[in-house]
Amino acid sequence: MSRRLRVAIVGAGPAGIYAADILDKAEKAGVEVNIDLFERMPAPFGLIRYGVAPDHPRIKGIVNALHKVLDRPGIRLLGNVDYGSDIKLDDLREFYDAIIFSTGASADRPLDIPGIELPGSHGAADFVSWYDGHPDVSRTWPLTATSVAVLGVGNVALDVARILAKTADELLTTEIPPNVYEGLKASPVTDVHVFGRRGPAQAKFTPMELRELDHSPNVEVIVHPEDIEFDEGSMTAIRGSKQVDMVVKTLQEWAIRDHSDPADSANAGRKRLHLHFFHSPSEVLGDHESGVTGLRTERTELTGDGNVRGTGEFHDWNVQAVYRAVGYLSSNLAEIPFDNTTGTVPNQAGRVLDLDEEQMPGIYVTGWIKRGPVGLIGHTKGDAAETIDSLLADVEELAEAKQPDPDAILEFLDERGVPFTTWEGWGRLDAHERALGEPQGRERVKVVERTEMVRVSREHQA
Known part of the structure; x- marks a missing residue:
């Protein structure tokens, strides 16, 4: 050419x-x-x-x-x-x-179940944009629930659950903006429930993401023994993938360990992160005036090939917020x-x-x-x-x-x-964010406002 x-x-x-x-x-x-x-x-x-x-x-x-x-x-x-x-x-x-x-x-992929549009029902992508300081979203987030449901068993679902369950001070070493720190610090959440429609062998998160849930001393990860179940399709998936095998082994280990007593004063302030399998969300409960008051799930069972079917057994969970993490669009x-x-x-x-x-x-x-x-x-x-x-x-x-x-x-x-803005402008913004973090011993503090990002980036731009 x-x-x-x-x-x-x-x-x-x-x-x-x-x-x-x-x-x-x-x-x-x-x-x-x-x-x-x-x-x-x-x-x-x-x-x-x-x-x-x-x-x-x-x-x-x-x-x-x-x-x-x-x-x-x-x-x-x-x-x-x-x-x-x-x-x-x-x-x-x-x-x-x-x-x-x-x-x-x-954007968040929609989930077509009754009540998904109620106040207090959120898309995971919107929440991620908030805690990552996206310039085009609100600076505030309604963190008022004590018990929260996260729908989905991918890496994004685990990110959302982990951010909700960790203390704000644990995240203060990261680049989170001040408004995110203040919002998370005021959150009253005590329990985060993650729901998967299928079983442990069908979970979509990676072993690293899963293990990170258990790294916080302020969070107890709970897996229920009755949710550890496999059929021939599940065993084929486990034998055929080292990643699936690692995920399943981690979940099995967590399912057999003892859980702490929430009433024990030694556990005061410790949050609980529950991983539930074989629960298909069927309805978000509540009304437009009160918002989310619960989540209804249907118990599912394996069909032999790794897929599941409903059993007709329903369970209502006392949650005040629902986050759907069922995929991006x-x-x-x-x-x-x-x-x-x-x-x-x-x-x-x-x-x-x-x-x-x-x-x-x-x-x-x-x-x-x-x-x-x-x-x-x-x-x-x-x-x-x-x-x-x-x-x-x-x-x-x-x-x-x-x-x-x-x-x-x-x-x-x-x-x-x-x-x-330009690549040189990013260099200026990068240096500015690092300078904001330095007095606090942090790598950076992310600038959130678009106008401020542009101002810093374009400073002295020819």
């Missing part, structure tokens, strides 16, 4: 940055490329910054690898730019030969086809397909918006590799950008009055 390829990536989370990394290395294959990463947040890293619990330093360590990618000269960050309002598809086509969407999934993108059933953009190996299932020239997807919100963060590398392979195979057919000068998009954003 005789000209330098200009590529826009919309979304600067792990999926987008992995795609930039692989594409940037394509120069070894004889393709020269400039890459601009557009991000609607003033800061990069997406899910790592706004979707991972603050007490997960090992997972947040992925930022170090992503940081090295964004440090490269051929990759540029343009933050605080919202696709669909600040910039449209035709605008991007003007400045780029190809566009990759990597906008992820940040991507949001549709302006001018891009969207499958509302799967929550993905129709594509073939990352090439976006229009309503007639024809390829939209120069338009690609990667990450959760491509395949759905499944798998761990590292799994997006495979997605990115497939998408970049498709893009590189199409290089000779891509329409050349009308305005390929790298400065042209900056002038466009300035003319639109978009206060965009």
